[in-house]
Amino acid sequence: MRKDDRAEIGRTGLTVSRLGLGGAPLAGLYQGVSDEQAARVVNTYLGHGLGFFDTAPLYGSGVSETRLGAVLSARVRDARASFVLATKVGRLLVPNPARDQDVWSDDFPPVGPVFDYSYDGTLRSLEESLGRLGLDRVDILHIHDPDNHYEEAMKGSYRALLRLRDEKVIRAVGVGMNQAKMLARFAVDGDFDCFLCAGRYTLLDHTALKRLLPLCEERQISLIIGGPYNSGILAQGAVEGATFDYRKAPAHIVDRVRRVEEVCARHGTPLKAAALQFPLAHPAVAAVIPGARSPEEVDENVGMFEFEIPGDFWTELLQEGLIPDKAPTPA
Numbered sequence: 001m002r003k004d005d006r007a008e009i010g011r012t013g014l015t016v017s018r019l020g021l022g023g024a025p026l027a028g029l030y031q032g033v034s035d036e037q038a039a040r041v042v043n044t045y046l047g048h049g050l051g052f053f054d055t056a057p058l059y060g061s062g063v064s065e066t067r068l069g070a071v072l073s074a075r076v077r078d079a080r081a082s083f084v085l086a087t088k089v090g091r092l093l094v095p096n097p098a099r100d101q102d103v104w105s106d107d108f109p110p111v112g113p114v115f116d117y118s119y120d121g122t123l124r125s126l127e128e129s130l131g132r133l134g135l136d137r138v139d140i141l142h143i144h145d146p147d148n149h150y151e152e153a154m155k156g157s158y159r160a161l162l163r164l165r166d167e168k169v170i171r172a173v174g175v176g177m178n179q180a181k182m183l184a185r186f187a188v189d190g191d192f193d194c195f196l197c198a199g200r201y202t203l204l205d206h207t208a209l210k211r212l213l214p215l216c217e218e219r220q221i222s223l224i225i226g227g228p229y230n231s232g233i234l235a236q237g238a239v240e241g242a243t244f245d246y247r248k249a250p251a252h253i254v255d256r257v258r259r260v261e262e263v264c265a266r267h268g269t270p271l272k273a274a275a276l277q278f279p280l281a282h283p284a285v286a287a288v289i290p291g292a293r294s295p296e297e298v299d300e301n302v303g304m305f306e307f308e309i310p311g312d313f314w315t316e317l318l319q320e321g322l323i324p325d326k327a328p329t330p331a
Contacts, residue, residue, distance in 0.1 A: 001277055001305050001330070003048055007286035009222045010193035014139060014171045016084045018280060019305045020052035020289035021045045021298070022226060026067050027060025028105045033293050038067040044295035046071075048302050051083035054196065054226070054289045056144055056176070057125065058091050061099075061108045062132050069133030076135065085135070086196070086224075088144035088176055089125040089157055092116045103246070117143065117152040122160035137169065142176035142196050150182065158190055165193075176226070178245075180208040187215040194286065198226030199245060201285070203234055203278045204256065206324050213284050222286035225279040229290060233257055234275040256322070263316050272300070273307035281328040 006015040025031075026038040033041075042053075053072070055064045065087060072083060096112035116125070130136065141161050146153035153175075161173040175186050176196035183195045195216065201208040201223070208223070216223050229235040232243035238258035242249045249257075257271075264271050279285050288305075292298045314329035323329070 001280065003050060003302050003306055007222065009140065009172045009286060011220050012172050012193050014084065016052040016287050017050040018287045019050060019276070019301065020054055020224070020287045021050070022289040022291035023053060023055030023064040023068055024059045025291035025293040026055075027064035027108075029059070029103055029291070029293075030105060031293060032105045035067060035070070037294065039071050040295050041292050041298055042068060042071040044298040045292070046075075046083070048298070050302075052086075052287055052289070053083060054086045054224070056088035056091075056142075057093055057129060057132075058088070058113050058144065060104045061111050061113065062093055062128075063104075063108050065129055065132040069135060073134035084139045085133075086140035086142060086174070087126075087129045087133070087138050088142045089122045089161070090115060090117050090144040090146060090149070090153065092121055092125055093128070115149060117146060117149050118156040119160045122157040123164075126164070139170060140172040140174055140194065141170050142174040142194075144176050145178070146175070147177065147179065147182065150185070154189065162191070174224075178227075180212040183208075184212045184215055187212070187219055187221055192221050194222040194224055196224045196226050196289075199230050201225055201279050201282070202228055202230050203260065203275045203323070204230050204244075204253065206327060209282075209324060209327055213282055216284040217282075221284070223282075223284045224286055225288045228275050228279060228288045229272070235272055237261055237271055259320065260317070260322055263313065263320065263322065267310050267313040267316070269309050269313050270304060270307060273304040273309060274313070276301065276304050277307075277309060277330050278323070278327075281330045283328070 005018045091113035093111040097110040099112035143157045164170045172193035174194040178198045180200040231246045233249050236242040238254045244253045317323045
């Protein structure tokens with residue numbers, strides 16, 4: 001892999017860096033991040049010649065969008081074409097002084113998210129996101145986490161996004177979720193350019209391989225892989241307290257990661273490098289978007305993305321049954 005590799009999103013003509021930057025950690029996901037630190041993360045990523053960003057109103061009650069926009073809006077005059085920006089619709093931020101900050105560690109504005117997949121709510125969501133970003137457009141809009149709102153999302157948000165795409169306000173229409181099953185339903189029922197699938201096609205979890213990925217390949221829907229470290233364990237390794245899907249990893253997951261680490265050790269391959277590169281071998285996958293909360297983590301992600309992994313490493317993972325036979329592996 002090379003950091004300057006790019007891939008097209010669906011059939012839009014829009015291309016993205018295959019190594020993106022997920023915006024949740026910029027808003028202090030589990031660990032506080034200052035405005036200045038977030039700006040250094042974004043600038044370090046840009047300094048590598050990369051430019052695919054993913055954010056959402058949900059991330060820190062708008063703080064991720066605000067911090068990302070503080071850097072990107074300064075580049076618009078001379079270099080808007082140098083980055084691609086995705087954000088999401090489906091949650092509006094409303095005043096809520098008593099809201100629980102839950103996973104967001106900092107003391108953010110007294111607002112909280114409410115679900116709204118209506119047509120008008122979707123248009124309002126984009127308008128408010130642009131205000132926080134300080135930009136006049138985004139490139140990709142995802143319907144965010146409509147797990148219990150499929151019909152509303154299709155009747156409201158989907159129709160609004162189609163209009164925005166037809167009017168060339170946005171370049172691509174997508175859905176972002178932590179599950180593969182409903183994304184496959186969207187692929188069958190709608191006209192989408194891309195999906196953001198978090199955690200369901202990784203070195204550890206191959207749920208999307210059976211149905212979603214073949215559908216995406218058939219219909220030329222690009223898959224963007226969020227959570228390539230499965231919320232921690234594929235970066236932390238098989239250690240006490242490692243997290244999988246945002247909670248403490250169960251014993252069978254820790255054991256599986258330990259077996260992968262043993263193969264990594266035999267082939268001199270960092271676990272993080274394998275985790276970042278594995279999903280990209282599938283022809284439907286356009287990009288991976290790990291987050292970072294420090295410049296050093298950005299640099300490490302770039303190094304792991306470009307690390308040269310020997311072919312025998314993937315062969316042994318297949319032989320050990322640690323990845324499925326049908327899973328493509330990097331050349």
